[in-house]
Amino acid sequence: MNDTLCILPFISLDRNADSTNIPPAPCCLYQAQSKTAETFEQYWHSDEIVSVRSQMLQGKQPKGCWKCFHEESLGKTSMRQSVNSGRLDAHKTSLNTHPDHPVQVKMLAGATCNLACRMCVGHVSSKVNTVWQAIGRPSQDPYKYDQQADQYIRNNAQHIAYIDLMGGEPLYHKKLIALLKFLVDSNNANHITLYLTTNGMLIKDEIKNLLLKFKKVVSIFSLDGVGVVHEYIRPGSEWQTIIDNMSTLRLFDNIDVLVQPTISVLNILRLPELDQWCKDNNYHMTQKCLVHNPIELHPKQLPIELREKVHSDYKKFLETKTYPALGFIKQLDEHWGTNIKTAMPEWDFETADQLENDLVTYEKVQEFLNNE
């Protein structure tokens, strides 16, 4: 087996997670090298993806796959390597330039969401979009339910082995629930593994009963802290409801329950607590996400006064020192009528108020100097 091979171009139909109508791709990291096909069928037989498969089979690194190879050059584990470890052996028969069918499909359920998480963005969550409109922050339109993927899954369900469900909150969308019902009623659920990324608030009996019918469900719960910290970061969520749902799902043999946090300026001090909570409760934590947008909430924006408190495991996320987090946090606190200092007292550091005032002054000064 050569060192450049990735199983995804041979089995997967994917799209970028946070865009509307983006052309298909083998994975969410792939960078298109030409104007790609618009439909799944066109894509599966397009010159570009055939070329990617061919190059990989020859041991070459396709240009569009540079992100994984770059990660590997830095000594990190790439998505290519992670996916290969679980699926390469199982799908060796697909390793040719023209495999018959994709067996893995990304299903984007649209931005409809029941929560307005502070570190989320307006085009990925309808609720965040509403908040951003209220506080005057510009946003792209929320992305829509992927009707084409829905139709493709219905038409090719007998060939599909994996479906990756993402939102918004996937379980908040009636069309997606209808799709799951279709897969159950058409006797296809029993050969499909679902990857479900969820905020964990909407696991009703109807949903549980559907999930039980699938071959396997890997449920990935987005948790950003423990208790009040999680509830602060994800307004609208209830910690007890979520952990009850996690406890219920893990009782079923076909359902795995994983935890995936998003590292942001809001929780970087509290992630060790979540790590410990997962350990104490025997939940496996997947690779953590890192907030890049809103940029104010990237961990590097953590005020200098709090940096010493960051656990050594997380110091690498601090990078350069800046302060813009405070203004955005305050804006959201005013919108929600909350106070970060109540949820996380460490934010009540001595010069916090001074810093907020300094930021206002700094912006005023920039405006003055622009006209000087």
Add this chain to the structure above:
Amino acid sequence: MNRLEFLRECAILISSAQSYGKAPKGESVWSIFDPDFTGVLNFANNIFAETRSVLNKDFEVPPNNYTWNDNKKLGDALSDWIVSKCNTQGFDWQVVNHTQRTLIECVARNYDKTVWIPAESYWQQDYLSAYHKDVRVYESYDQITKDSVLIIDLPTRGSLQIAQDIDQLFDICDAKNVQVTLDFTFLLISKSYSINVDRECVKCINIGFSKLWPLVAHGYTIAGYKQDFGPHKDHYNLQKGVCNQLIQLMHTYPLQSYVKDLENKQIKWCNFLDLEPGDCVLHAIAPAELSLYWTHQYWNANPQLEEKQICLSTLFENEDMIKRYFNIDLSGRFYDI
């Protein structure tokens, strides 16, 4: 607007303008920073804590023709120029490039002796501890030991004052055979102090011009010695031509009138800020509400120090911009804004 709010806004304004090249940049590496919030804030946090000269665009440094330094002529010119502060006759002068040079030479010549430094002089303690194994700090004169060395800045950095019983200190040094090196860097910008250096114990005087004139980038400091270090000492001037430049500067900028101009600015700003002017014309006595900017806080020095001064140089430099920003003419008080 309270006083701290006003000064804080000035600090962020000046720091931002400096980062964009729209205000005079300071003369040290820490005066160069990015215009982002962190860069500006880090500088704004100590902008009134660092004592430095006023960057004056009208101040002209004569060209250096790199001729042989005539130390004798420099000594004569200095003696006239500084006469209101002290009598420097009897000392042989050399050009050094920084006060550090004088201090290092002092401890090197006295490598086997204890070096005493006043408790207030935190900069000298910080600096010399790296060069000499026996640097000690005294809080009362009777701690100073026989046959040792004393290095003291007058006015003393911590308080920017000179102790009233300074002659008693010199008496003790005479009696205990203590060799004294005086640093007069702050003396040049003081209004009221003068010093009698005609004492047996005083062996060396250091005069740095960088707090008075915007010269720190040129590194012009001179050291006067009462001891004769040999016939070749003229070879050891660190920069050629500097004697001539300094002589010309002394003719162009007489000490008393230059300090008087600074004092006028000091009084104007202290009136506006409702602060007591310091004896050094670049400073104001700052109450506890402004402790963020006390110099020894910036140096993280002994918190017991009674130094409560802030340096107003950047306000002097950027007066026009500050007036435009706040739409004021400095005739009133800060609390009118």
